Amino acid sequence: MEKRVIRKETLAGIVGELAGKMRVCAPMKAEDEVLFRVLEAGEKPLIEFANAKNAPKNFLFPRTETLLKFTRTGKGMVFAGDQKDGGETLLFGVRPCDARSFTLLDMLFDQEKYRDPYYLDKREKATVVALGCVRPPYTTCFCTSVGGAPLSSEGVDILLTDLGEAYLAEFLTPKGEALREAFGGTPAGEAEEKQKETIATQAAEEIRSRIPAREIKPILDARFEDPFWNTLHQKCLACGTCTYLCPTCHCFDISDEVKRADGIRIRNWDSCMFPMFTKETLGHNPRPSQKERWRQRVMHKFRYYVDNFGAIACVGCGRCVMACPVNLDIRKVVADIAKL
Amino acid sequence: MQNPYIPVPVEVAKIITEVDTKDIKTFRFAFLRKEDEAAFEYLPGQFAELSIFGKGESPIGIASSPTQPGYLEFTVQKAGVVTTALHEMEVGTVMGVRGPLGNSWPIDYLAGKNIVIVGGGFAFTTLRSLINYMLDERNRSRFGKITVIYGARTPGLLIYKDELAEWAKRDDLALHVTVDKGDETWKGREGFVPTVCKEVAPSSENAVTVICGPPIMIRFTLPVFFELGFSKENIITSLEMRMKCGIGKCGRCNVGEKYVCKDGPVFSLAELDKLTKEY
Numbered sequence: 001m002e003k004r005v006i007r008k009e010t011l012a013g014i015v016g017e018l019a020g021k022m023r024v025c026a027p028m029k030a031e032d033e034v035l036f037r038v039l040e041a042g043e044k045p046l047i048e049f050a051n052a053k054n055a056p057k058n059f060l061f062p063r064t065e066t067l068l069k070f071t072r073t074g075k076g077m078v079f080a081g082d083q084k085d086g087g088e089t090l091l092f093g094v095r096p097c098d099a100r101s102f103t104l105l106d107m108l109f110d111q112e113k114y115r116d117p118y119y120l121d122k123r124e125k126a127t128v129v130a131l132g133c134v135r136p137p138y139t140t141c142f143c144t145s146v147g148g149a150p151l152s153s154e155g156v157d158i159l160l161t162d163l164g165e166a167y168l169a170e171f172l173t174p175k176g177e178a179l180r181e182a183f184g185g186t187p188a189g190e191a192e193e194k195q196k197e198t199i200a201t202q203a204a205e206e207i208r209s210r211i212p213a214r215e216i217k218p219i220l221d222a223r224f225e226d227p228f229w230n231t232l233h234q235k236c237l238a239c240g241t242c243t244y245l246c247p248t249c250h251c252f253d254i255s256d257e258v259k260r261a262d263g264i265r266i267r268n269w270d271s272c273m274f275p276m277f278t279k280e281t282l283g284h285n286p287r288p289s290q291k292e293r294w295r296q297r298v299m300h301k302f303r304y305y306v307d308n309f310g311a312i313a314c315v316g317c318g319r320c321v322m323a324c325p326v327n328l329d330i331r332k333v334v335a336d337i338a339k340l
Numbered sequence: 341m342q343n344p345y346i347p348v349p350v351e352v353a354k355i356i357t358e359v360d361t362k363d364i365k366t367f368r369f370a371f372l373r374k375e376d377e378a379a380f381e382y383l384p385g386q387f388a389e390l391s392i393f394g395k396g397e398s399p400i401g402i403a404s405s406p407t408q409p410g411y412l413e414f415t416v417q418k419a420g421v422v423t424t425a426l427h428e429m430e431v432g433t434v435m436g437v438r439g440p441l442g443n444s445w446p447i448d449y450l451a452g453k454n455i456v457i458v459g460g461g462f463a464f465t466t467l468r469s470l471i472n473y474m475l476d477e478r479n480r481s482r483f484g485k486i487t488v489i490y491g492a493r494t495p496g497l498l499i500y501k502d503e504l505a506e507w508a509k510r511d512d513l514a515l516h517v518t519v520d521k522g523d524e525t526w527k528g529r530e531g532f533v534p535t536v537c538k539e540v541a542p543s544s545e546n547a548v549t550v551i552c553g554p555p556i557m558i559r560f561t562l563p564v565f566f567e568l569g570f571s572k573e574n575i576i577t578s579l580e581m582r583m584k585c586g587i588g589k590c591g592r593c594n595v596g597e598k599y600v601c602k603d604g605p606v607f608s609l610a611e612l613d614k615l616t617k618e619y
Contacts, residue, residue, distance in 0.1 A: 067345045070393035075351075075434040077393030082346060114587035114602070117341045224616045251591030254345075254584045258394040265345075265393070270590070278592050280582045281420035286595075286619050299616075300594075307597035 002171045004185035005192055011160075011167060012044035014183055015092050015129075019043055025059045026092040027052045036093075050137030051095045051317065055247035059091060060122045061105065064268050067118065067254065072261040080262070089126045090179070097143045097315040099130045099155035101247035107309040108250055118267075127175045130156040134199050135206065140318030142209040142331060148315055150203035151196070158183070161196045168192045211331045212338040213302060213312055219340050220303040224295070228340055232333065233294040235326045240271035242320035242330075243297070248313045251277070272296045298333060344587050347391035347436025348376035352429050353411060360496030363418040364462050365427060366403060368411050369437060380440060382406055383447055384469035385578060385606045388439025389586050390414060390426060398422035399583045399601070401466035402440065407476035412437065415465040415499060441586040442605050445470050445550060446576065454484035456542045458561060460533050460553025461492050466578060467552050468500055471507070480512060487542045491518040491533040491557075495526045516540050534560035544569035550576045562609070572610035579605050579619055595619045 006014075018024050019039035026045030027034045036052045036059070039045060071080040106123065109116035133141070133150035143149060153159050157176035161168045168188055171177045243249040253270040256263055270277060273293050279285040287293050305313035314330070321329050354368035371377035382388075382402055389397040398420065404413035418427040429435070445466070455474065459467045467490075474483045488507065492498045498517065507515045518529040518536045529536065533553065542549070549565055551558060558577065565575055581593035581600045588602030596615040598604060607615075 073434070075432060076429075078434055079347065079349060079393070079436060082343060108589060111588070114344050114589070115341055116589055117343045118345075120341065250589065252584070252589075254397065254590070256394050256396050263394045265396075267590075270592070272591065278582050280580070281423075286581065292618065296594075296618075299596075300591075304594065304597040 002177065002180055003188035003193065004169045004180070004183065005188045006167045006169050006183055006185035008166055010184070012047050016042045016044040018090055018182055023087060023089040024092055025056065025089060045093055047093070053245070055101065055245060055317070055319065056091050056094050056098050057101060057105065057247045059089060060102065060126060061119050061250065064266055065118060067265045067267055070263045070265070077263060084121070087125060089122065090129060091126055092129045094128050094130045095317070096130050096132060096150060096152040096156065097148050097317040098247050099128050100148050100152055100315045102128065102155040104248050104311055104313055104315070105250055107311065127157045127179060128155060129158040129160065132159055132161040134162045134203055136203060138318050138322070140209060140321045141207050141316060142211055142318060143316035144204055144207045145211045146213045146312045146314045146316045149200065150207065151200040161199060163192060163195050168196050209331060211334045213314065213334055216302055216334055216337045217306055219337055220299055223340055226340060228337065229291050229295045233290040236273070236290050236294060236328055237326060238273050238275070238290055238293070239325060240273040241323045241325065243271040243273055244269060245319040245323050247315055247317055248301070272300070302334065345438070345585070347389065347438035348373065348380070349434055350412070350437050352431050352433045352435070355431060358415060358499040364415060364499060366413055366415045367426065368413050370411050372434065380412070382440035383444035384473045385445035385466050386440040386442050387605065388412070388437050388441055390416070390422065391436030391438050392422055392425050393436065395422045395425045397438065399441070399586055401578070403465040403468055405469045405472035405476065407473055407479065415462065417462055438586065442601055443603065445606055450548055451482045452484065454543070454545070454547040455486050456547055456549040457486070457488045458533060458537060458549060458551040458553070459490045460557040461497065462499055463552040463554065464490055464499055467550060468503070470550065475513065484546065485514070486512065487514045487540065489516045489518070489533060489536055489540060491520070491536065493520045495519050495523055532560070533557050534564050537561055537564045541568060544574070548574045548576060552578055572613060573608050575609040576606060577609070579607060581619060
């Protein structure tokens, strides 16, 4: 694996230049927020930021995506082709927690029996450049409790670590290697590597928010009917913000839209927090109240995903904690479950 | 990469109105392309997404048997957007089918055993597929005694009436059709399905029962089979949940860690006991 040192002041320019050659998605200032978006050629991304409000998942699994097209004929609407996208993409400025979310989504979308071509096509064409969290950006960060780390390289093709005056760039995969020339820099030595290791240890220590995420699995296995679930959801507004900001939530709806002779079938993000999510045509709803929906969200992330894929479906980014309008904090929920 | 979201084109070849209330019809579809037909390898108990462009998709159990090549049949109740559009279709209309999806009735497990089929109302569709599969001359010797107990609320609500009449003539199948309440023309049995199961009292020896019907029927039928000595491994049923993708990705049809679309819809009672009770 090649490691190089890149001068700090050159980084944004390098990415801006790449944006003229390929699709580059990066964190940008949007009013008072930081959001991932596609850069124009030459546009420089933010380098100093905490994390983007939206997860970069959107570029692999868009909020709205066309699955297929159809058209009207004398015999009815018939299939008219599926949507193929968009070419090579650089996802720049991804935080290690969000990069890890891609590996969790891979487990679902890349199963042996059914592979999801829409996600996988984008995933295969995406190169992930992560900016390691030298200073964990928020007090709500808890990546270390769910298998991550501030400088985790899971799901990362190029990992950038801020060494003060320069970045250490680690080209971790063939996809990352392919961009080595574009990033330039000079070969890194032992000193830089040592420095990075020290930073990694310090940064992990700085993450003070710790939750017993693994420990609650056997409790969840045994406590599906626990009275705990009767009150947990009571202040939830069912707005779904937690699931829309979550980098690992993958649920979607499929619906059709028609305009005159042509139509599309699209998938949109959906949320287990919504009553309609499981409501059947004849009226029956297996999850009839917010109690069952909250239980599903917790169970899916900390029990079912572990059963099916051996991993917790949470990367500890803390977005749901920060955005919940009624301060329902998944960290507290997990801590409370541990006490059951 | 194969795209599991793309349906194959089929043409509505035949429509049979099954019940007096006219809201349950059987649709026969013919594949427009030979290669799609060859690729659509299925077993009784599987389902498919009926795909009407502009309306959406609806997951429906396959009512025909793979021993009947050349077409697929689905018996559909008119209920939501897609099924209403389907009910308005005419022979010759082109639409889509996506599948086969889900697991199936456990054919290999059923082989060599006596089979007791219990159906209620219009939840008889994939059971019909299984019956026709077992009755096929190439398969009949693989299964022991076949008992079918099928009931509906009224005679007019029984589906597959012609087929029921054919099965009644056979000596390699014991058929018990019942209605909750008969009318002036009804000469058959009257009584609820659980009661009839008690009367027929099929032996549990080397036997498996496959049950499909409304929840209330299942609730009262299960104790009858427990009393007859059927173990939970040998009581098999099929679940229904709201579905979209049908391939375990969209996240809405899970019961515990299992997706009904991908890991089901067929489960034994023993398997259901291990899952959360959320269906």
